[in-house]
Amino acid sequence: MELKSIEYKLTVCKVADISEIDWMADFYFVGKTDEEISYAG
Numbered sequence: 001m002e003l004k005s006i007e008y009k010l011t012v013c014k015v016a017d018i019s020e021i022d023w024m025a026d027f028y029f030v031g032k033t034d035e036e037i038s039y040a041g
Contacts, residue, residue: 006027010029013040014036014037015037015039018030021041027041028041
């Protein structure tokens with residue numbers, strides 16, 4: 001695996017539901033566990 005640096009400043013936050021996610025952002029990450037949904041964008 002090769003790790004690469006990205007030039008985006010990201011903030012990770014917990015969201016109540018996926019309607020709070022900006023799906024049109026240039027770059028984003030969504031993670032889900034059994035306890036929460038997290039979004040970085």
